Amino acid sequence: MALDSKSDLPQFKVVGTRPARPDGIDKVTGRARFGADMSAPGMLTGLILRSPHAHARIVSIDTSKAEALAGVHAVVTRKDFREITDDDFTADILDNCMAGAKALYDGHAIAAVAASSTKIAREALKLIDVTYEKLDHVTDVDEAIEDGAPVLHEGRSDETVPAGMSPNVLSRYEFGHGDPEEGLKNADHVVERTYKTEATHQGYIEPHACLAQMGPDGQGDLWVCTQGHYMVRNTCAAILGIEQGQLRVTASEIGGGFGGKTTLFLEPVALMLAKKSGRPVKMVMTRSEVLRATGPTASTSIDVKIGMTKDGKITAGFAEMRYQGGAYPGSPVEFGAMSAFAPYDLEHVKTIGWDIVTNRPKAAAYRAPGAPMAAFAVESAIDELARHFGLDPLEVRLKNAAREGTKASYGPTYPAIGLEATLRTAKDHPHWSAPLGENQGRGVACGFWFNFGGDTCVTLNITPDGTVTVSEGNPDIGGSRASMSMMAAEELGIPYEKVRTIVADTGSLGQNEVTDGSRVTFAVGLATIEAARAAKREMCKRAAMIWGIDEEAVEWVDGAAQPAGPNAGKFPPMTLAEIAETASNTGGPIAGHHEANPEGAGVSFATHMCDVEVDPDTGAAKILRYTVFQDAGKAIHPAYVEGQFQGGAAQGIGWALNEEYIYGDDGILQNAGFLDYRVPVASDLPMIDAVILEIPNPGHPYGVRGVGETSIVPPLAAVANAVSAAAGVRMTDLPMSPPKLLAALHAKG
Amino acid sequence: MHYLSPTTVDDAVAMLAAQTGDCRILAGGTDLLVRMKSGFAEPDAIVDIKRIEGMRDILHEDGGFRIGAGVSGAEMSENADLVAAWPGVVEAAGLIGSTQIQGRATMAGNLCNASPAADSVPAMVAANAVARIAGPNGQRDLPVAEVPTGPGKTSLAPGEFVTSIFLPARPDRSGDAYLRFIPRTEMDIAVVGCGVSVTLDENGTCTDARVALGAVAPTVILVPEAAEALIGTTLDDAVLEAVAKACSAAATPISDKRGTVEFRTHVAGVLARRATKIAKTRAGGK
Amino acid sequence: MTKVHVTTTINGDPTEFLCEPDETLLDVLRDRLGMTGSKEGCGTGDCGACSVTLNGRLVCSCLVLGAEAEGQEIGTIEGMAQGENLHVLQKKFIEHAALQCGICTPGLLVAAKSLLEKNPDPTEEETRYWLAGNLCRCTGYDKIIRAVMDAAKEMREAA
Known part of the structure; x- marks a missing residue:
């Protein structure tokens, strides 16, 4: 059976192809105007x-x-x-x-x-x-909650925080079901560890x-x-x-945002x-x-306790997560606590999250905010358990994988989801069976992101010459104008080149939620499709008027209105361009629009696989091979879906190995530049293979799920599991910079 | 602020002497402009030395090479004779920054910026390179090792500037190498650097050696104990181990955002061992 | 403070400008000449978004003074296409989806063009190291490297 069935979906003509993006020439010639490129008299x-x-x-x-x-x-x-x-x-x-x-x-x-x-x-x-x-100042998340730590704000803690805690603790979150302590009793082995991740910056170049x-x-x-x-x-x-x-x-x-x-x-x-x-x-x-x-994400300290039977069944999962979100409330710990165990079908699971303030810049969203750190902790512990029992880490994950009908650790029951498909595809992929050399290790990890909908407006206008303009209200951060044009063209049955999509200003459309939550291709795409459908209904009505038949007797097929069956009358199909040409005489200009706050964004899962070589003399880790397996629901423009997979993986690799906020004892940031804030450069990375799975999202007419964020969730753990395997020592602190890894190797002896 | 662009050394010396405020030499500009951008330098005058005759030239001299103070790393790597004679020095200069930086950065600038982590300096010190300095009292030559005196500080007197670097003639069966450790594969400042130059006799026995370390002390340091360990041997594995030990022992680093004391001390030895191996191979040793 | 008068050539066009003595070539291009194709991502030579050529040599324009341009030849992204004909690299970047946000794209194209002029048949590793000074945060470099390699192939075949 095919893992990704497309049987319920329309036969696509435009969707799934790889056309040139509408802003391509502007961007390769230097004409595109970014934030700093505008001036005024x-x-x-x-x-x-x-x-x-x-x-x-x-x-x-x-x-x-x-x-x-x-x-x-x-x-x-x-x-x-x-x-x-x-x-x-x-x-x-x-x-x-x-x-x-x-x-x-x-x-x-x-x-x-x-x-x-x-x-x-x-x-x-x-x-x-x-x-x-x-x-006095404090920048470390654990130090910030100690007795006597410098206090940033008085009286900002909400009612969820128990009395007696540091005023730097602002909120407490709890998710889960069952009784983890009970579940741990059935385990043959329990891993209990604390994991730490340092803050990273979104690192947009603009x-x-x-x-x-x-x-x-x-x-x-x-x-x-x-x-x-x-x-x-x-x-x-x-x-x-x-x-x-x-x-x-x-x-x-x-010029890049990634939430920042x-x-x-x-x-x-x-x-x-x-x-x-x-x-x-x-x-x-x-x-x-x-x-x-601006923007960094939270640094975190996470205690994890997971129990497993010797045949690989997780009996209970528990995590207590401390996230510092800088100087104000709002670290992404709630999402961390919700997503930590989301890939698994667990009887006993509980997560507790603490939102903590420190003397650091206010955390901004960073691609799947809060989830990569949580996945690092949980996926590292699962890897350690699998290794403890000598089990295949993919099999262990398959054995515990969430499926349709699983009650998620954060509450809802999943509809059709793609985690199992990513795991099975990973297991069958040549990467999984490729040989490894000396000082090399392979790691896998899974990741999850919710994906969002949000307020969305789209207006689609039919021009007098029969071309189509789409106005949407979400900045195009990675090719979304191409995707909107493709969905409009698909729905209208016209060539992609006949549609031009623009990002309209705030005076031109109603409210639009931010380009975040991997929502744009889903929500704006849905609104674009609905706007196109509204325009088609209007065009069918105009054709009906011209033909003198009921508008219900007209249907839209392959870019033209035609009588819906032999009883409707015999008229040759009337194309979009023909209807547009006479619109002035049939009631005026034709447009479709759609305003909504769509539900049903459709969660997304990925499995990542990574090979690393560790230099035992210096602690340097080199990424040798990397493969992403992710469910896209339906890839509208596969090249840009692959790009999201690859970009998320690269950012995650940076987070795992060398990116970090380094503060001096004086609380001053030591590395406020691209010289010492070390994002991956071209020579640091191999090609990143992107395998797109398509398990349609029932909440979108074409099956689309958001793809932008899930891709940064697994890499921290995938890289850490690979490095730990190559080095023969479990790495629990990110980044695994060479001094840290060498110290761990020396401590191991 | 003034931008000055002399065409002769004498003019440059005169311009420097005439300046009363903070006056900086501009060669490749890859350090100076960064400091200006960051607000760490606000010079009253900049003297661009690249239009001075000879500053962009690589000349053969006494069997060695005289490299003008305006010669970029990219230009060095395109000079086949220089690459053949001093591959380690050329590679070290070639490690300074990106391709873009390579188009501008000079060894003389790298030297006078006086960073303990400067990539080309350990290689130059191992090569026994000599800086030629012009100033109000005329011209003088100074071993490269004696130019930096501490982080950001040099032994140059006010009004003096480096006009060229001289790399001496190579005896037969000589080889040099420079290795550094950085967290990424490119674009970082050396956490540790090591330059090694060796000369072998016909039997493969080392007759001369110099080993220098970067980023493990306030200046680049020469490690005579490492050289002593090499001379008179065929550079076998036991000797390489002794070199590594000597270099780790000579390192007196600090912990900072780029590395720890323990890391730098250990990796100084690792790089010394690896660089010596490469230098030996280049010298024709087996 | 006295402004410096500079006569130079940019993308083949004779150009004159006045600039402050400490003003970078990047600021001159963007703020005085309206050539905003070169981007400032860092201002310290660490990101490559401002890449231009100076007498054919790839440099960061943020690390060159405007005054240094006197009598030199500058090449920028604005000079890459010939009229309405895109350079092969520009076409390949679009074809391979080698850009997402596009802010690093001008610098990468200028750097890649410089690579192929020096080495028409680079290996993947040579390409990656040559472009290591051009940060891209969106793509993970995969499609960029493929686009450059493919452009190199097409240019070799056309030569």
């Missing part, structure tokens, strides 16, 4: 003054000298913003964009200037006189940038690189106290500078600012 340069301390009370800020400098047109501090008292979430975003009472981390924004040149703006920053009262204009009438315009310009509009409006409809936000081309561009950093500040100066203000971060003050 009379534009000023905005720069931010950042805290040199990890934790300090801001006693005073004297901006008078900066304001007096010729060429300076505005200086902004927190005093320029209104107090937000009714919305902690937005208040925290503002406090992160511009510090209030305290600087909470190295790099926290303290003040901003707008000046007629970058040089003058830099000079002005030096003239701002800030008096700090330095406070620094944050925006260009803001704001008039005294409350109308503003913002050009910005973001994953969600509607989010930018709504949150900026809330912070500035203006109406959402008065602020038009246009998304630039976006789903919140605000510069935008409210740029708008405030523009308002005060009456001039357009452009702000572009340096790489150092990006690393010090």
Whole structure:
């Protein structure tokens, strides 16, 4: 039996092919305009003054000298913003964009200037006189919850946190069913370990940038690189106290985001500078600012206890997870606690998550937020158990794999899912049986991501000459305009080249959720298909009008209206172009649109396989071979699905081996640059084989599941399991940088 | 700030002498511009030496090579004679940064930046290279090993700058090598570096050797104990072990974001062993 | 502070500009000449997004002063296609889906072109090391390497 049955789906003509993307030529010629590529007449340069301390009370800020400098047109501090008292979430975003009472981390924004040149703006920053009262700081997640640890906020812990815990613990989450302690009694062996992961940055190559204009009438315009310009509009409006409809936000081309561009950093500040100066203000971060003050993910410390029988059945799983999300609430520990055991069908399972604050930048989402660390811990422990019993790690996972009907550890019961298919395909793949040499090891691991829907609007317009334009509201971060054009073309029965998809500004469509949660191909795709269907209904109606028959008697086949059967009348098919040509006489322009918040995103699973060679003399680990097996539901543009698999794997490899936030004893980030924040380079990696499985998602007309995030979930564990096998010592701390691995090898003896 | 672009050494010396503020020499710019971008350097003047005659040349001299201070790593690697004579030095210079950096970075700049982790310096020290220095009191030659005096510090007097690096003539049956350890395969600063140069006699016995280490002390260091262990032997495995031990013993590193004391100490020995093997092979040893 | 007057050639076009003595070539290209195809990902020579050629030699334009361009030949991404004819590498990048977000693409194309001019038949390993200074965070490099190798093959066959 085929693992991925497509029997219930339409026969596709466009979907599943690999056409050129519509923005391809712009991007290979340098014409595409990213965040920093826009300018406006009379534009000023905005720069931010950042805290040199990890934790300090801001006693005073004297901006008078900066304001007096010729060429300076505005200086902004927190005093320029209104107090937000009714919305902690937005208040925290503002406090992160511009510090209030305290600087909470190295790099926290303290003040901003707008000046007629970058040089003058830099000079002005030096003239701002800030008096700090330095406070003790804490950057380690475990140290932050110890008695006597420096406290970031008083009174922010919610009702889930038991009395007596550190004020740095803000929330507690719990998921699971059964009784793990009971289940552990049936185990032949229990692995109990603590795993740690260091914070990593999304590492998008494009620094944050925006260009803001704001008039005294409350109308503003913002050009910005973001994953969600509607989010930018709504949150900026809330912070500035203006109406959402008065602020038009246009998304630039976006140079990578991976979750890191789903919140605000510069935008409210740029708008405030523009308002005060009456001039357009452009702000572009340096790489150092990006690393010090934006996006990292949480660092974590996770206790895992898993029991297994000698034939490989997991009897119970337990994990207690501590995630620090920087200086504000909102580490992704809830997703970590939900996803940790999601791939498995367990009778007894429980996860507890703790959201903890430290003196680090506010964590932003990073590709499957919270899940890779959880999977690292759980998949490492399962690997260790399999090795303990001498069992095949893929067989062990198959034996415990979640299937249709499994009650997931985080609550729901799964519909049709693809985990088993990825495991069986992995087992049959030549990679699994390829020989290994000396000092080499192979690791496997599974991963899961929920995938999301969210508010979505699409408008599809039929032009008078019969071509089609699709307007969607989600920045295209990896080829989604191509996918939307393909789904519209498929549905309308016209060639891909006849459709052009654009990302519309916030004035042109209704609310759209951020490009996150692997939602775009699913939710925007669904809305595109529905919009196309609406347009088809209208075109059938027009044909019916021309033919003088009932509109129910007309159907849409292969890009044309035709009578639905012999009783409907005998008319030759009327193509989309023919209907469009006469639209003016049959009722006016034709369009379809769809607005929804679709459910049924369809969870996605992957299995990754990795070969590593360890140099026993230096602790260097080299990735020799890597294969991704993942369920895409239905791959609309397979090349971009493969790209998501490969990119997620590469980021996970970086996380596993060399990427980390390194803080000094002074709480200052030591490696705020691409020199020492070590993302994988081309020579670090082999080709990454991507195997697409297609187990259709019943919640999408074409079976699509999100694919962007699951791919970063397994690699941490897959690489760690391979390194542990090659080195003969279990690695439980990430990254497995050479000094750490060599120390482990020496400790092993 | 001023950008100055002299065409003769004398003009450059005069310009440097005339500057009162912070004046920096610009060769490849791959360190200076980074420091300026990061705000660590705000010079009042920059003297670009690349338009000075001879600065971009690699010349044969006394059987050796004189390499102008403006010669990039890429240009060195394209000089077949230089690669044949001093493969280790060329490889070391070739490890500085990416292909893009290679198009600009110079050995003289790498030397004067005075980073203990500079890739080309251990190779130059092992090669017994000599820096030619111009200044208000005329020209002088100084062994490369004596140029850096600490992180970011050199023995150059105010107004002096390096005009060229001289690599001496190679006796028959000589070979050199440079290896470094970095966490990735490219783009990192050396966590440890080791340069080795050996000369063998007709029987394969080592008659001369120099071993230098980078990133394990405030400056690149020469390890005479390692050289002593090599001279008079055929560089067999036991000798390589002794070299490794000598290098680990000579290392006095610090722990920082790139590596720990323990790691650097151990890997200094590992690299010394491996680099010596390569140098031996290049010298025709078996 | 006095601005420096520079006469240079960019993509074959005679060009003059005034710049600050400490202004980088990248800033000159982007802010003074409106050539925003070269990107700034780091400003410190670590990401390669600003790659250009200087007298045919691949460099990071963020590590070159604008003043240094005097009398030199600069090549940027904007000069890669000839009119409406894309360079083979540009076509192959689109065909192989070798870009996702596209921010690193101009730098990678300039660097890859420079590789193929020097070495028309590079191995995968040579290609990976040559391009190690061009960071891409989206693709895992797989499709980029395939596109460059395929372009090299097509260019060899056409030669």
